[in-house]
Amino acid sequence: MIDCEPYPLAFDRAHAALLIIDMQRDFLEPGGFGAALGNDVSLLRRAIEPTRRVLTAARAAELLVIHTREGHRPDLSDLPPAKKARGRLKAGIGDRGPMGRILVRGEPGHDIIAELAPVAGEPVIDKPGKGAFHATDLDAILRNRGIAQLIVCGVTTEVCVNTTVREANDRGYECLVLEDCVGSYFPEFHEMGLRMIKAQGGIFGWVGRSQPLIAALGER
Ligand code: TIU
Numbered sequence: 001m002i003d004c005e006p007y008p009l010a011f012d013r014a015h016a017a018l019l020i021i022d023m024q025r026d027f028l029e030p031g032g033f034g035a036a037l038g039n040d041v042s043l044l045r046r047a048i049e050p051t052r053r054v055l056t057a058a059r060a061a062e063l064l065v066i067h068t069r070e071g072h073r074p075d076l077s078d079l080p081p082a083k084k085a086r087g088r089l090k091a092g093i094g095d096r097g098p099m100g101r102i103l104v105r106g107e108p109g110h111d112i113i114a115e116l117a118p119v120a121g122e123p124v125i126d127k128p129g130k131g132a133f134h135a136t137d138l139d140a141i142l143r144n145r146g147i148a149q150l151i152v153c154g155v156t157t158e159v160c161v162n163t164t165v166r167e168a169n170d171r172g173y174e175c176l177v178l179e180d181c182v183g184s185y186f187p188e189f190h191e192m193g194l195r196m197i198k199a200q201g202g203i204f205g206w207v208g209r210s211q212p213l214i215a216a217l218g219e220r
Contacts, residue, residue, distance in 0.1 A: 064147060152205075155184070157189065
């Protein structure tokens with residue numbers, strides 16, 4: 001049992017995967033797209049070290065580890081015009097940004113930060129939306145491996161993490177979101193994003209901290 005809210009989760013390590021969402025340079029690094037929009041990236045960077053510890057423990061426990069990245073094809077054929085237009089940005093998705101073309105696959109800013117770089121054998125899901133299930137093969141990969149529980153880390157709490165947890169919940173997965181391993185540019189949205197998941201008896205899933213999970217992964 002893992003200590004978390006709204007009540008302890010019966011962790012099933014044989015059918016669990018670690019899902020790390022969008023820990024990309026453009027969202028987390030000073031000088032990236034997120035920072036260029038005026039956001040304080042330190043609010044996201046707090047999640048890096050706890051996530052690195054969870055990743056190390058998950059690899060040692062031979063859990064399936066899956067990484068996601070938000071981004072689009074270089075020809076932008078998978079970028080909805082409505083998403084392109086949103087925000088009325090001078091430099092938006094597909095345009096030149098501080099770290100290459102913004103949220104375009106293959107560009108430096110689209111890459112996962114070095115601290116959490118995927119290793120061989122860890123699927124990387126390139127997703128065009130906020131949710132990791134929309135228009136991806138994530139569900140197929142999870143089902144083929146018999147995964148029923150997702151340990152969720154990444155950014156941002158109320159956007160891609162929340163959207164993905166809601167998608168996962170509707171598909172029958174149990175999600176445990178690690179609150180010290182997720183982050184938002186908006187502290188109030190972070191707080192409420194977590195509360196929305198665990199409210200009403202865990203309407204979308206569970207919220208806990210990394211340490212109890214790391215301890216559980218260390219048990220054999
Ligand atoms: N990964 C993710 O959350 N993408 C976003 O666009 N997040 C924002 O908070 N904008």
